[in-house]
Amino acid sequence: MDTNTKLLKKNAFRVTKVRGVTASRVRVPGGHLKAEYLSLLQNIAETYGNGTVHITNRQGFEIPGIAFANMPAVNELLQPIIEGLGINQQESGKGYSAAGTRNVVACVGNRVCPFACYDTTAFAQRIEKAIFPNDLHFKIALTGCPNDCAKVRMHDFGIMGMTEPQYNKDRCVNCGACVKACERKSVGILSEVNYKVERYADKCIGCGECVLACPVGAWTRGEQKLYRLTLLGRSGKKNPRLGEDFIKWVDEDSIIKIILNTYGYVQQYIDPNAPGGKEHIGYIVDRTGFEEFKKWALKDVQLPETAEVYTPVYWKGVKY
Amino acid sequence: MTHNEYKPFLAEIKDVIKHTDKEYTFRLTYEGAVKPGQFFEVSIPKYGEAPISVCGINDGTVDLTIRRVGKVTNEIFAHRAGDRLFLRGPYGNGFDVGSYKNKELVIVAGGTGFSPVRGVVEYFARHTQDIKGLTLIVGFKTPADILFREDFAVWKDKMQLILTVDQAEEGSSYQVGLVTDYIPKLSLKNAETAEAIVVGPPVMIHFTTLALLKAGFREENIWVSMERKMCCGIGKCGHCKVNDTYICLDGPVFNFTKSRELID
Amino acid sequence: MGFFLAKDGVNAVLERWRDDYLIYAPVRMAGGGPYSDTDSIQYGQIHRVEEIVYDQKSRYSFKEILLPLSQTLFFFTEDQIKEAEELKKGAIIFLRSCDLHAVKRLDQVYLQNGFEDYYYQRLRKRVKFVLMGCQKAFENCFCVDMQTNIIDTYDASLEENGDGYVMDNHCAEWESLLSKYSLRQLDVRPSHVTETNVHVEIPPGVSIDVAKSKMWDEYDGRCINCGRCNFVCPTCTCFTMQDIFYTDNGKVGERRRVAASCMVDGYTDVAGGGSYRKKNGERMRFKVLHKVYDFKKRFGYHMCVGCGRCDDICPEYISFSHCINKLGSAVKEVDGNDA
Incomplete structure (x- = not known):
C-alpha cells in the first residue's frame, strides 16, 4: 500500500x-x-x-x-x-482541508446561556472564515463571559466576552443585589455611595453579574460587543502555562486582525527545523521577545477607544 | 391644592434631658393638639427622618425621648437647646386618656418602650383623683439603662411603682426580674374591669399580655403600642403594614383584640 | 365618540398631544434585556404610534410614571428646603385594561389612605389614560378571573384595525382634534380578552389563619428575595425615604423616595436592630395575602389585577397564580389544625 x-x-x-x-x-x-x-x-x-x-x-x-x-x-x-457548517474548503467534494490550525472552539454562548455576552459560535465561524485552511499551529477558543467555561486561557488566543455595564441611577432602588452579586460571584468592585451604586471601572471584568442581578433594569449591557483577549496559553510537554491578558475591552475586528497579523509573525520567525513544521507560538515569542510580537500583532490595528493594552506581558507556568 | 404633608416644619429645642449616653429627651416647641403615644417624624435634612413617639406633653412643647441608634439619631444628638429640628406630625392615634378614667389601670413597659406611654402616666400622676388605682411596672436591662429616674422619684408616692431590672450586680438595691414576674402579684380590686397598657419589644408584649390574661384581665381591656419600620407615617410607604392594618394610621395603639391578629 | 384613523392621522394626533403632554407607552428597548442580545419591553416616551409595542406585555408596568422608581421630594441647601418641581407637562399613558384597573389601586393608597400624597396627586390630576385593547391574553395573564379584563374609565382607547387604527374617545377636549385627523366616525369598542390560559380561584374562606399553613415553607428555599415580583407589579407602591449629601458639595443634598419591596432584605428593619418576616416564605405569604386577601379586607376589592408580570419575571419560576390556587387546600389544612 x-x-x-x-x-x-x-x-x-x-x-x-x-x-x-x-x-x-x-x-x-x-x-x-x-x-x-x-x-x-x-x-x-x-x-x-x-x-x-x-x-x-x-x-x-x-x-x-x-x-x-x-x-x-x-x-x-x-x-x-x-x-x-460554512467550512472554508479548497475543492468541493474533497473533504475537509486541515492541518496546523485547530478547530475554533466555543462555549455554548448566548444562544443558550444567560451569562454569555455574545454569540460565541457566530464569532467562531467568523474567525474560521478568516483563517482557514492554514498549516500553522494556532489554537483559538471563545468563551461567553469571564467564567471561562471554554478554558480559553489554555489557547494561543483566548476570547472572553465582556459587557460594559451601563448604570441608570434613576432606576436604582438601592436593593443591594448588584453589590452583593459582584462581591460574591465576581471581583467586588461595586459599592454603595449615597444609596446609589458606584463601579470601580478600572477593575471591572465585564462579567455582567450586576446586570443579571438587577431586579429593576437599572443595570443594562453596553451597546458595543467587547472582549478580553488572552495570549499564548498552552498545554504540551515543555512548559505548559495559562494565557495572559493582552487587551481588554477590545472589539471583534481588532481581534481578527491581530490573529491574522500573528500568522505573518509566525511565518517570519518559526523555527525552520520545527518537527512537522509546527511550533507553539509561545516558544517563538519567548525567542523574539514580547515587544517584537506586539509590533507585528498590532500592525495597522485600529483599536477602539475602550481598549486597554497590557504591556509588557509575562507568562508563568510549569517548566520542565 | 393638596397640602404637602412630607414638608417638615421647624421646632426649637427648649431643653435636652440626658438619661443615659444613648437616651436623651428633647423638649421641642409645638403648639398643636397632640396625644401621648402619637409620634412625629423628626428629621435633619441630608441625614433623614426617624419616627419618634411623644413621651411628654407640656404647655407649648412636646417631649421626644430618642435613643441613639443610627445615622439620623446620631445627628440629632449633636443638637443642643436653642438649635432647631424639623418635624412632621403628629401621626397615629395615640392613647385616649379619657378611656382609663375612674378605672384601675396597670401599665407595663420595657426600656425605651416606656416613652409612648409616659404621657399617660404623667397625666394620672397629676390627676390622681381621676383614676381608681394606677400600677406602673417598668423594666430595664440593667440599672445603667434606667430612664426617667426623676419621674420615678416623683411618681413613687402617686402610684404603685415597680421598677425592675433584668440583671444587676450583687448587692444592688434594685429589684431584679422580668416585668411578667410581677403580674401575678398585682393586688387589684377587680382584674375583670381593670385596664392594662403594654409597651415594649414584641417578645415582651407577647409574654406580658399572656400573663395579664392569666391574671384575669379581659382581652378588650388590654392595650398595646406597636413599633414598626415607618418611612412616611401617613399610610403610603407600606413598611409598617401588617395584614390590613397600617400601624402608622390605625395605630400605633391597638386594643389587644386587634393586635393579637396582627401576624407579621 | 369612536374614530377610524390612518397611521398618519394617529401620528398627527400624537404630535398635537405632545404640546401639552409627555406621552408614555410600552416600547422596545433594543438590547435592554438582562441577557445579551435581548430586548426589553418597558415604558418610555413615544413620538409615533409605530413605537408602541402591542404584541408583547411590558416587563415593567406604567406605575413608574406615576411613582418613579427614584423620586426627589426636596432639595436641601444650607438653610432651605425646596420642594422638587413638578413636570412642565402632563402625561398621557398608554396601558392595558389590567393596568388601568391598577390605577384605581394606586389612587386608593395614595389619595384615600390617610393624607393625600402631594407628589402623586399633583401629577395624577394631569394624567390621561389611553387604553390598549387586548385581542388575546399573554402567557401568564389571569385578568378574566380577577375581573380586570374590561374597563371603561379610559380617556381614549387605541388599537390597530385593518389598515388603520380605531379609537374610542371619552375626553371632550380631544373631540375636535380627533374629528379633524380621523378618516371617519364609527362605533368603537376596545378589544378585551374573555379567556386566559391561566386561571385562579381565590377561596372564600381565606383568613389570616392561612399564615399557619405549611404551604409557605416551600418558598423559604425557592425564593431568592430579589423583589422582581414587586418591582414589576402595577399595584405594588411601597417606598423608602433616603436623605443624602451630594458627594461634590456636602452642604447641599436631597430627600428622595425610592421603590421598596417587601421581599427584599431590610424592608422591615427598625432602627437599632430588629426585623420581621425573616424567612422568604413569610415574605411570600405577606405579599400574596396582601394581593388577594387583606387589601380587600381594608378597601373592598382585590389588589391583584392579574397582569401576570410577577410570573413572567421570576427567575426561580415561582408562580404567583399557582400560589393563589394553593390557598384553597391551605384553608382546609389550617381548619383541620384547629379541629
Missing part, C-alpha cells in the same frame, strides 16, 4: 494504530450544529467506519475504523456537513 500520509493528514484523516485504517476528523467551528448532521455522521460511521464516533476535545467528531480506500467516499458524504 502506498499512501502519502502528509496529504492524508491535510485532508483531515488520521494515521491510526491499525495499518490501512484511518479516522475521519470532522470539525465543528464554534461547536454548535444542526442536529440533522448527526444522522449524516451516523451514516458514515455505520457505512464506512466501525459504527462508533468519538467526540473530540476540540468540538469535533472523529469517525474511526475507515479503510484508506474509502476516504474519497467518506469525503463525498461529508460535503453537506462542510457546506452547512
Whole structure:
C-alpha cells in the first residue's frame, strides 16, 4: 500500500494504530450544529467506519475504523456537513482541508446561556472564515463571559466576552443585589455611595453579574460587543502555562486582525527545523521577545477607544 | 391644592434631658393638639427622618425621648437647646386618656418602650383623683439603662411603682426580674374591669399580655403600642403594614383584640 | 365618540398631544434585556404610534410614571428646603385594561389612605389614560378571573384595525382634534380578552389563619428575595425615604423616595436592630395575602389585577397564580389544625 500520509493528514484523516485504517476528523467551528448532521455522521460511521464516533476535545467528531480506500467516499458524504457548517474548503467534494490550525472552539454562548455576552459560535465561524485552511499551529477558543467555561486561557488566543455595564441611577432602588452579586460571584468592585451604586471601572471584568442581578433594569449591557483577549496559553510537554491578558475591552475586528497579523509573525520567525513544521507560538515569542510580537500583532490595528493594552506581558507556568 | 404633608416644619429645642449616653429627651416647641403615644417624624435634612413617639406633653412643647441608634439619631444628638429640628406630625392615634378614667389601670413597659406611654402616666400622676388605682411596672436591662429616674422619684408616692431590672450586680438595691414576674402579684380590686397598657419589644408584649390574661384581665381591656419600620407615617410607604392594618394610621395603639391578629 | 384613523392621522394626533403632554407607552428597548442580545419591553416616551409595542406585555408596568422608581421630594441647601418641581407637562399613558384597573389601586393608597400624597396627586390630576385593547391574553395573564379584563374609565382607547387604527374617545377636549385627523366616525369598542390560559380561584374562606399553613415553607428555599415580583407589579407602591449629601458639595443634598419591596432584605428593619418576616416564605405569604386577601379586607376589592408580570419575571419560576390556587387546600389544612 502506498499512501502519502502528509496529504492524508491535510485532508483531515488520521494515521491510526491499525495499518490501512484511518479516522475521519470532522470539525465543528464554534461547536454548535444542526442536529440533522448527526444522522449524516451516523451514516458514515455505520457505512464506512466501525459504527462508533468519538467526540473530540476540540468540538469535533472523529469517525474511526475507515479503510484508506474509502476516504474519497467518506469525503463525498461529508460535503453537506462542510457546506452547512460554512467550512472554508479548497475543492468541493474533497473533504475537509486541515492541518496546523485547530478547530475554533466555543462555549455554548448566548444562544443558550444567560451569562454569555455574545454569540460565541457566530464569532467562531467568523474567525474560521478568516483563517482557514492554514498549516500553522494556532489554537483559538471563545468563551461567553469571564467564567471561562471554554478554558480559553489554555489557547494561543483566548476570547472572553465582556459587557460594559451601563448604570441608570434613576432606576436604582438601592436593593443591594448588584453589590452583593459582584462581591460574591465576581471581583467586588461595586459599592454603595449615597444609596446609589458606584463601579470601580478600572477593575471591572465585564462579567455582567450586576446586570443579571438587577431586579429593576437599572443595570443594562453596553451597546458595543467587547472582549478580553488572552495570549499564548498552552498545554504540551515543555512548559505548559495559562494565557495572559493582552487587551481588554477590545472589539471583534481588532481581534481578527491581530490573529491574522500573528500568522505573518509566525511565518517570519518559526523555527525552520520545527518537527512537522509546527511550533507553539509561545516558544517563538519567548525567542523574539514580547515587544517584537506586539509590533507585528498590532500592525495597522485600529483599536477602539475602550481598549486597554497590557504591556509588557509575562507568562508563568510549569517548566520542565 | 393638596397640602404637602412630607414638608417638615421647624421646632426649637427648649431643653435636652440626658438619661443615659444613648437616651436623651428633647423638649421641642409645638403648639398643636397632640396625644401621648402619637409620634412625629423628626428629621435633619441630608441625614433623614426617624419616627419618634411623644413621651411628654407640656404647655407649648412636646417631649421626644430618642435613643441613639443610627445615622439620623446620631445627628440629632449633636443638637443642643436653642438649635432647631424639623418635624412632621403628629401621626397615629395615640392613647385616649379619657378611656382609663375612674378605672384601675396597670401599665407595663420595657426600656425605651416606656416613652409612648409616659404621657399617660404623667397625666394620672397629676390627676390622681381621676383614676381608681394606677400600677406602673417598668423594666430595664440593667440599672445603667434606667430612664426617667426623676419621674420615678416623683411618681413613687402617686402610684404603685415597680421598677425592675433584668440583671444587676450583687448587692444592688434594685429589684431584679422580668416585668411578667410581677403580674401575678398585682393586688387589684377587680382584674375583670381593670385596664392594662403594654409597651415594649414584641417578645415582651407577647409574654406580658399572656400573663395579664392569666391574671384575669379581659382581652378588650388590654392595650398595646406597636413599633414598626415607618418611612412616611401617613399610610403610603407600606413598611409598617401588617395584614390590613397600617400601624402608622390605625395605630400605633391597638386594643389587644386587634393586635393579637396582627401576624407579621 | 369612536374614530377610524390612518397611521398618519394617529401620528398627527400624537404630535398635537405632545404640546401639552409627555406621552408614555410600552416600547422596545433594543438590547435592554438582562441577557445579551435581548430586548426589553418597558415604558418610555413615544413620538409615533409605530413605537408602541402591542404584541408583547411590558416587563415593567406604567406605575413608574406615576411613582418613579427614584423620586426627589426636596432639595436641601444650607438653610432651605425646596420642594422638587413638578413636570412642565402632563402625561398621557398608554396601558392595558389590567393596568388601568391598577390605577384605581394606586389612587386608593395614595389619595384615600390617610393624607393625600402631594407628589402623586399633583401629577395624577394631569394624567390621561389611553387604553390598549387586548385581542388575546399573554402567557401568564389571569385578568378574566380577577375581573380586570374590561374597563371603561379610559380617556381614549387605541388599537390597530385593518389598515388603520380605531379609537374610542371619552375626553371632550380631544373631540375636535380627533374629528379633524380621523378618516371617519364609527362605533368603537376596545378589544378585551374573555379567556386566559391561566386561571385562579381565590377561596372564600381565606383568613389570616392561612399564615399557619405549611404551604409557605416551600418558598423559604425557592425564593431568592430579589423583589422582581414587586418591582414589576402595577399595584405594588411601597417606598423608602433616603436623605443624602451630594458627594461634590456636602452642604447641599436631597430627600428622595425610592421603590421598596417587601421581599427584599431590610424592608422591615427598625432602627437599632430588629426585623420581621425573616424567612422568604413569610415574605411570600405577606405579599400574596396582601394581593388577594387583606387589601380587600381594608378597601373592598382585590389588589391583584392579574397582569401576570410577577410570573413572567421570576427567575426561580415561582408562580404567583399557582400560589393563589394553593390557598384553597391551605384553608382546609389550617381548619383541620384547629379541629
